[in-house]
Amino acid sequence: MAAMISWPVLVAAFIVAASLSSQAMEASAAGGGGGGNPTAGFVKVDLTDGDFQVQRPYNVPESRRFRYRDGVRTFWVYDNDKPFNTATHTNPRTEVRLRGHDYSSGVWQFEGYGYVPSGTSGVSVMQIHNEEGAEHATILMLHVYHGVLRFYDGPAIEGAIYDRWFRLNVIHDATASTVAVYVDGDRKFSTDVIPSKSYYFKFGVYMQHRDWSRCMESQWTNVTVYTKA
Numbered sequence: 001m002a003a004m005i006s007w008p009v010l011v012a013a014f015i016v017a018a019s020l021s022s023q024a025m026e027a028s029a030a031g032g033g034g035g036g037n038p039t040a041g042f043v044k045v046d047l048t049d050g051d052f053q054v055q056r057p058y059n060v061p062e063s064r065r066f067r068y069r070d071g072v073r074t075f076w077v078y079d080n081d082k083p084f085n086t087a088t089h090t091n092p093r094t095e096v097r098l099r100g101h102d103y104s105s106g107v108w109q110f111e112g113y114g115y116v117p118s119g120t121s122g123v124s125v126m127q128i129h130n131e132e133g134a135e136h137a138t139i140l141m142l143h144v145y146h147g148v149l150r151f152y153d154g155p156a157i158e159g160a161i162y163d164r165w166f167r168l169n170v171i172h173d174a175t176a177s178t179v180a181v182y183v184d185g186d187r188k189f190s191t192d193v194i195p196s197k198s199y200y201f202k203f204g205v206y207m208q209h210r211d212w213s214r215c216m217e218s219q220w221t222n223v224t225v226y227t228k229a
């Protein structure tokens with residue numbers, strides 16, 4: 001399937017990730033466990049509502065899969081929904097594609113407060129997507145399976161993700177080709193990634209290939225993009 005990253009690439013990424021994240025854990029233990037602020041030194045990028053482009057199953061009105069109320073975006077999708085357009089055969093999704101801020105160098109950061117209700121499984125809730133036509137569709141996906149947030153369907157990033165607001169920060173150094181994931185201000189995971197030409201952020205619900213639930217939902221608020229030179 002076009003959206004899937006190849007296994008050799010993924011396995012290589014996991015091996016690097018495993019060694020990096022144990023170093024990160026040691027560093028954080030040595031430092032007394034303090035998280036620090038992942039956005040320190042970054043500059044906020046101005047986002048308008050128009051930058052939040054909603055993609056949803058092509059045959060239903062947006063209001064049947066997406067709600068934006070009191071600053072909270074709620075996304076849901078069903079396992080038998082259609083793709084987001086008639087040309088693609090990708091799995092069902094209701095997602096925001098952040099537009100107008102695609103980047104190809106520098107350091108970029110996604111911040112959002114997310115909520116995943118218990119029962120939702122087998123779904124990507126956030127992605128760093130490569131340019132259309134790239135060899136690999138993504139360099140990072142955060143999946144939820146049975147209450148655990150994972151890097152793709154591999155290493156666990158955070159257990160007990162259900163039924164609470166969590167702060168997510170994802171830092172992508174596009175020049176060095178590294179990503180780091182912070183949950184509630186603590187660095188939980190990092191890895192090298194395969195570089196591509198340009199990138200953009202997505203979040204919402206995108207059904208995956210195992211352990212999916214009939215309905216998949218996530219909520220997001222206070223989504224912010226940051227960058228630094």
Ligand SMILES: *[C@@H]1O[C@H](CO)[C@@H](O)[C@H](O)[C@H]1NC(C)=O
Binds near residue numbers: 165221222
């Ligand atoms: C989002 O931002 C508003 C305004 O700063 C704040 O009151 C609210 O608590 C934030 N939401 C979450 C889930 O952190």
